[in-house]
């Protein structure tokens with residue numbers, strides 16, 4: 001049996017609607033930290049104009065490769081090994097990058113590497129969509145996010161719910177402009193940056 005993330009099952013529908021708009025003009029998408037592969041399969045199935053490239057830190061979990069293989073979608077590629085800290089990232093082309101629930105897991109140094117990598121891998125007019133919890137003006141958006149942040153930090157001092165303003169500054173350093181900030185279920189956000 002393939003691992004199933006309940007959170008992915010709940011958020012993949014609302015996320016699909018965000019990506020349907022954000023990636024409407026894109027043909028190639030790279031996903032960072034694909035996890036179980038549920039997002040990759042769902043988005044590739046419903047956004048057929050896009051070629052979807054999942055990735056994971058090496059060694060790529062066999063279950064991710066298996067879920068992708070079983071989906072048998074012509075526009076879904078076998079997962080690549082990709083650690084945001086290791087440059088250069090595997091070659092593109094990439095017109096879009098998507099990543100869910102990764103920035104609060106990786107260290108802040110890795111978040112910096114994530115944005116440098118996205119800046120280098122995306123074509124001139126690329127789109128980036130990041131999903132997850134964020135703080136705004138130093139405040140959590142809900143008590144449950146504050147509890148989640150404390151739980152994360154207790155498990156790994158390098159992990160934390162990130163400040164939107166600090167993340168947006170990293171994006172702007174790569175010449176991205178925030179195009180949308182969607183409220184999502186469970187107090188998460190879907191942030192979309194565009195480079196013109």
Ligand SMILES: C[S@@+](CC[C@H](N)C(=O)[O-])C[C@H]1O[C@@H](n2cnc3c(N)ncnc32)[C@H](O)[C@@H]1O
Pocket residue numbers: 005008032033034035036056057082083084085099100101102105106110
């Ligand atoms: C909470 S899981 C999210 C998985 C999936 N995107 C989802 O929404 O269910 C965090 C993911 O971040 C990935 N990750 C952590 N550090 C990373 C790094 N340095 N480079 C790339 N991915 C990383 C992990 O491998 C894992 O897949």
